[in-house]
Every structure is written in structure tokens, then in C-alpha cells.
Amino acid sequence: xxxxxxxxVSTANGQDPTMQTxxxxxxxxxxxxxxxxxxxxxxxxxxxxxxxxxxxxxxxAHRRRFDAVVVWKFDRFARSVxxxxxxxxxFKALGIEFVSLSEQMDTSTPTGKMVxxxxxxxxELERSLIAERVRAGLRNARAKGKKLGRPRKAVxxxxxxxxxxxxxxxxxxxxxxxxxxxxxxxxxxxxR
Numbered sequence: 365x366x367x368x369x370x371x372x373v374s375t376a377n378g379q380d381p382t383m384q385t386x387x388x389x390x391x392x393x394x395x396x397x398x399x400x401x402x403x404x405x406x407x408x409x410x411x412x413x414x415x416x417x418x419x420x421x422x423x424x425a426h427r428r429r430f431d432a433v434v435v436w437k438f439d440r441f442a443r444s445v446x447x448x449x450x451x452x453x454x455f456k457a458l459g460i461e462f463v464s465l466s467e468q469m470d471t472s473t474p475t476g477k478m479v480x481x482x483x484x485x486x487x488e489l490e491r492s493l494i495a496e497r498v499r500a501g502l503r504n505a506r507a508k509g510k511k512l513g514r515p516r517k518a519v520x521x522x523x524x525x526x527x528x529x530x531x532x533x534x535x536x537x538x539x540x541x542x543x544x545x546x547x548x549x550x551x552x553x554x555x556r
Contacts, residue, residue: 365395365397365398365431365432365461366397366398366400366429366430366431366432367392367397367398367399367400367401367430367431367432367433367434368399368400368401368402368403368421368424368425368429368430368432368433368434369385369388369389369392369399369401369402369403369433369434369435370403370404370417370418370421370433370434370435370440370441371384371385371388371403371404371405371435371436371440372384372404372405372406372408372415372417372418372440372441373405373406373407374407374408374409379406381404381406384436384440385402385404387436387465388434388435388436388465391434391463391465392434397432397434400429400430401421401424401429401430403417403418403420403421404417405417405418418441421433422451422454425454425455425458425460426458428458428459430460431459431460431461432460432461432462432463432472433455433460433461433462433463434463434464434465435462435463435464435465436464436465436466437464437465437466437467438464438466438467438469441464445483446490448483449483452471452480452483455471456471456480462476462480463476517543517547519541519543519547519548519551520541521551521552521554521555523541524537524541524548524551524552524555525552525555527540528552534548534549
């Protein structure tokens with residue numbers, strides 16, 4: 365099996381990802397897996413949306429460069445449970461196994477598949493609860509008479525007509541009025 369390892373340390377001063385990568389490489393050797401990619405983010409917080417090496421690894425996953433991803437610990441890989449579950453769902457769709465050394469989770473084993481299924485069910489429940497809370501909040505806001513959505517911008521329809529007669533395109537008119545093209549088109553349509 366071709367595998368990739370991912371490691372991360374939050375700060376570049378004093379923390380060294382070598383401890384993680386050494387253990388990951390040893391684990392891969394014991395399993396007889398061929399290491400084909402090593403992705404290490406150094407000095408990057410796990411809360412960061414963009415992590416260069418993680419992003420590169422996910423791009424390589426989509427290119428099917430490896431069959432499994434091995435990490436030292438969940439929190440070294442994902443910034444939140446929802447991020448972890450989205451990544452696991454991506455890996456599952458791509459046919460890539462996921463192993464977390466410290467938590468002893470391996471989606472290539474029956475137990476690991478079961479844990480992933482339970483985590484997926486919890487994530488689905490969480491998404492459903494969030495969606496229901498949002499819908500309840502919107503119903504409550506409407507009941508109180510609040511207008512929802514972005515406020516409409518007032519646009520001078522005579523100015524639009526003048527600029528159109530001068531041969532200006534919709535994008536140029538929108539830029540001059542400081543609104544989006546859709547707003548200009550809607551105002552023009554309503555003025556007719």
C-alpha cells in the first residue's frame with residue numbers, strides 16, 4: 365500500500381515535527397507500507413484555514429497518489445471535528461484509508477470502519493441540529509417582522525438609461541454606480 369504521512373507543529377521555535385514523522389515512518393515500515401509522500405506544516409496553528417502542506421496533501425489525494433494517510437494524532441491533522449469528518453468523507457469517496465497512530469484508528473480495519481460510521485452519524489446529527497436551529501431563528505425573525513436578506517440598494521434608473529444610450533456595457537455601468545451587475549439589470553428591468 366502506498367501511504368502519505370502528515371505532521372504539524374504549531375510553532376517553529378522549539379517544537380520539532382521529527383518525533384511525529386519518525387514514529388509515523390516506523391509504523392509504515394512495520395505494516396510493510398511504501399511511503400510515497402511526507403507533508404509537514406511547521407509553525408502553523410491547527411486553527412488556520414490554510415495550511416500549505418495539508419492543502420498539497422489533499423490535492424495529491426485527489427490525484428490518487430497514495431492509498432492511505434497516516435497521522436500522529438487527530439489534532440495534528442484537523443482543526444475541528446467537522447473538519448476531520450469532512451476530510452474523512454473525502455478520503456472515503458476517493459478510496460483512501462486514514463490512520464491516526466495515537467488514537468489507534470485505522471479505517472482499513474473493521475473496527476476503524478465502525479468508528480468512522482459512528483463519527484459520521486454524529487456529524488450528520490450535528491448538521492441537522494444546526495440546520496433546524498437556523499430555520500427556527502429565521503421563523504422567529506419573520507414572526508417579529510424583521511426583513512431578512514441584504515438590504516436593497518437604490519439605483520438611479522435614469523442614470524442607467526443615460527449610460528446605456530452612450531453605449532456603456534452593464535459591467536461598466538455597475539462599476540460607475542458602485543453596485544453589482546445583477547442590481548443594475550434588475551433596476552433596468554423594473555424601470556421598463
